[in-house]
Amino acid sequence: MRLPSCWSCQYRFKWKELLFKFRKIECPSCREHQHVTRRKQRQTQVLTLFLTMLTIVGIHFIYSYSAIGALLYGVAILLITLVFSPFLSEFTEKEEQLFK
Numbered sequence: 737m738r739l740p741s742c743w744s745c746q747y748r749f750k751w752k753e754l755l756f757k758f759r760k761i762e763c764p765s766c767r768e769h770q771h772v773t774r775r776k777q778r779q780t781q782v783l784t785l786f787l788t789m790l791t792i793v794g795i796h797f798i799y800s801y802s803a804i805g806a807l808l809y810g811v812a813i814l815l816i817t818l819v820f821s822p823f824l825s826e827f828t829e830k831e832e833q834l835f836k
């Protein structure tokens with residue numbers, strides 16, 4: 737897995753620079769705005785759907801044994817998603833609408 741780079745100057749983003757940043761990302765090197773490619777937006781949508789289902793099914797299943805366990809499971813999935821989300825980005829010059 738590789739972190740994305742700037743479409744303009746090829747600056748390689750650092751993990752913490754992309755954490756919690758889903759919109760309006762600016763390159764720290766050349767100050768150009770970064771837009772997530774449509775391809776990556778689609779992949780993120782599919783992944784989000786899959787993770788949501790996994791979370792709901794998992795929590796429902798674990799909850800019958802332990803409410804705390806179900807809570808921890810939910811938090812764990814959320815954390816894993818956050819940690820890996822910067823790797824799922826790919827930037828382009830123009831803003832690409834998901835539906836067009």
Ligand SMILES: [Zn+2]
Pocket residue numbers: 742743744745746747763764765766767768
């Ligand atoms: Zn740049």
